[in-house]
Amino acid sequence: MRKIKREELLTLEGYYKARPEMRARAIAERKKRTVILGEHLNMIFENKYLMQYQIQEMLRVEKIFEDEGIQDELDTYNDLVPDGDNFKVTMKLEYINEADRKIALAKLIGVEHRVFIEVEGQARVYAIANEDLDRTTADKTSSVHFLRFQLTEDMKKSLKAGAQMKVGCDHAEYPFHIECLPEETLASLLEDLS
Numbered sequence: 001m002r003k004i005k006r007e008e009l010l011t012l013e014g015y016y017k018a019r020p021e022m023r024a025r026a027i028a029e030r031k032k033r034t035v036i037l038g039e040h041l042n043m044i045f046e047n048k049y050l051m052q053y054q055i056q057e058m059l060r061v062e063k064i065f066e067d068e069g070i071q072d073e074l075d076t077y078n079d080l081v082p083d084g085d086n087f088k089v090t091m092k093l094e095y096i097n098e099a100d101r102k103i104a105l106a107k108l109i110g111v112e113h114r115v116f117i118e119v120e121g122q123a124r125v126y127a128i129a130n131e132d133l134d135r136t137t138a139d140k141t142s143s144v145h146f147l148r149f150q151l152t153e154d155m156k157k158s159l160k161a162g163a164q165m166k167v168g169c170d171h172a173e174y175p176f177h178i179e180c181l182p183e184e185t186l187a188s189l190l191e192d193l194s
Contacts, residue, residue, distance in 0.1 A: 003078040004052050012065055015056045026053040032188050035167050038176040040104065043115070043147075043167065044090045045189055051077040079132065080146065084194030085156065089127070089147040091115060105140040107173045112136065112145040114171035119155040120163035156193050165189075 010018055026049070033045040044050075055073045064070060080088045093108065095101035112129035119125075127147035129135075135142035151159075159165060165186060168177025181189075 002048065003081050004048060004055065004074060006067075006070060006074065008052065009059070009070065009074075010056060012060060012063070015060055019056075019060070022053055022056065026050060029188075032184050035178060035181065035185065037167065037169055037178065038174065040094055041111075041115075041169060041174060041176065042092045042094060044092075045185075045192075046080045046082070046088045046090060047188075047192055048081045051081050082192040084192070085151050085153075087117070087149045087151070087189060087192060089115075089149065091127075091145040091147050093141070093143045095143075101143065102140075104173075105143060108141050108171060109136055109138075111141055111169065111171045111174060112147065114174075115147060115169045116167070117149050118166040118168070119151070119158050120165065121158055122152070122155050122163075125149050125151070125155070151193070159186075159190060159193065 009015075015022075029047065029050055030044060033047065033050070035043045035045065037043065055077050058064070058073050058077075059070065062069070064073065080090070082088050091112065093101075093105065093111070095104055112127060112135070115127045115129075116124045127145075127149055129145050129147050131148065132146065135145055164180045166177055166179055167181065169175065170177075
């Protein structure tokens with residue numbers, strides 16, 4: 001999977017014109033690539049388009065037009081573009097009530113290391129979490145984590161041949177899994193594998 005290059009980004013003016021269409025596509029992509037585990041754990045399987053949209057939004061909101069600032073955004077978000085042999089995920093723990101969130105995040109310490117994928121017929125793979133910085137303290141976990149699921153060649157071949165993929169969490173405080181991904185979701189994820 002190719003990373004986003006500077007020349008692929010639109011100018012602020014160009015993005016202003018393209019934004020309605022890009023936004024609609026990003027919403028549809030994100031919906032298709034989101035896996036919801038239970039009531040509180042959401043996983044967005046990121047891809048190049050979603051990260052390009054995110055960069056364009058950051059440039060727009062922050063009014064960044066200088067090369068150094070643009071490069072900073074590219075460096076940050078390119079880390080979340082799959083490399084062809086992995087899936088990259090933004091995991092969110094969402095609780096509407098602040099008091100409930102505080103209690104849950106204290107109970108869910110280490111949850112980011114207990115999230116897994118399991119390709120049919122292959123061994124379970126646990127997430128490599130937060131490679132940029134640790135997001136968990138002794139008292140609580142973060143509500144947002146960045147995960148990488150590294151796949152073997154056999155896993156990639158199996159998925160391309162039609163194998164299903166289980167996604168789940170086996171943390172003692174949040175055991176939940178989805179046995180089979182929706183067809184549309186799995187097809188979209190296969191596009192990440194080169």
